[in-house]
Amino acid sequence: MRQVGGARELAEALLAEALPRRWMHTQGVAAAARRLAPILGEDAELLESAAWLHDIGYAPAIADLGFHPLDGARYLRNSENADPVLCGLVAFHTGAIHEARERGLDSELTGEFTPAPQLLADALTYCDITTGPDGNTVELTERLTDIQERYGSDHPVGRAVRRASSSYVESVREIEARLAM
Incomplete structure (x- = not known):
């Protein structure tokens, strides 16, 4: 699955239906990804697909760990036979390796998936970390503060952030430097 329509x-x-606020955030992340198309060339569709899919692991229907x-x-990977680069983008998005370490899951993460190329990883992080929970564009510091407030400093997410x-x-x-060129 690399096609945007299928990812959406x-x-x-x-x-x-299950997580409407997470869905609003996802829509905002995908909109941010579309805005990066001029700097990504042939990888623009892959990034947008990853933006649509980056948080599906929260869905009760598939949440396991x-x-x-x-x-x-x-x-x-297992149910959609998705492209390995797309799987890597989702697996490692937005500093996931730090949270994996906090949860003792870093060996599983790195053993099963390969990180995406740096530009794509930076682009997905940019889209995710500059989009608030309601899908609105936010400054990085505002987003980090929001995450810390929602999870707390002792939670694995708070420590990872x-x-x-x-x-x-x-x-x-x-990403901002590339957009400014």
Whole structure:
């Protein structure tokens, strides 16, 4: 699955009714991905597909471990026969390796999936980390604050976000620099 239409339909089927706020966020992330098409060339469709699918692992119908990047990537690989690069984008999106370490799942993540090329990883991080929970565009600092407030500093997500924050800044700067060219 690399086609945007199929990715959107799958995400909608898994998220819209079960997790409407997560669906709103996903729609915003996909809109951000479409805006990056001029800097991605032939990878624009792949990024948009990943944007639609990045949070499907939250869906109750497929959540297994409670670690949405790995749950989503496994579903795409096992049930959808998805492209390995797409699976890698979902598996490693937005600093997922940091949360995997917090949860003791880093060996599973790295053993099953390969990280996507850096530009695509930066682009998906940019789209995710500059989109709020309601699908609106937000500043990086606002998004990080929101995540910390929702999860708390002792939660694995809160700890992972603190560890990954400098990589988020780097990803946002990289994409903004490319957009400015």
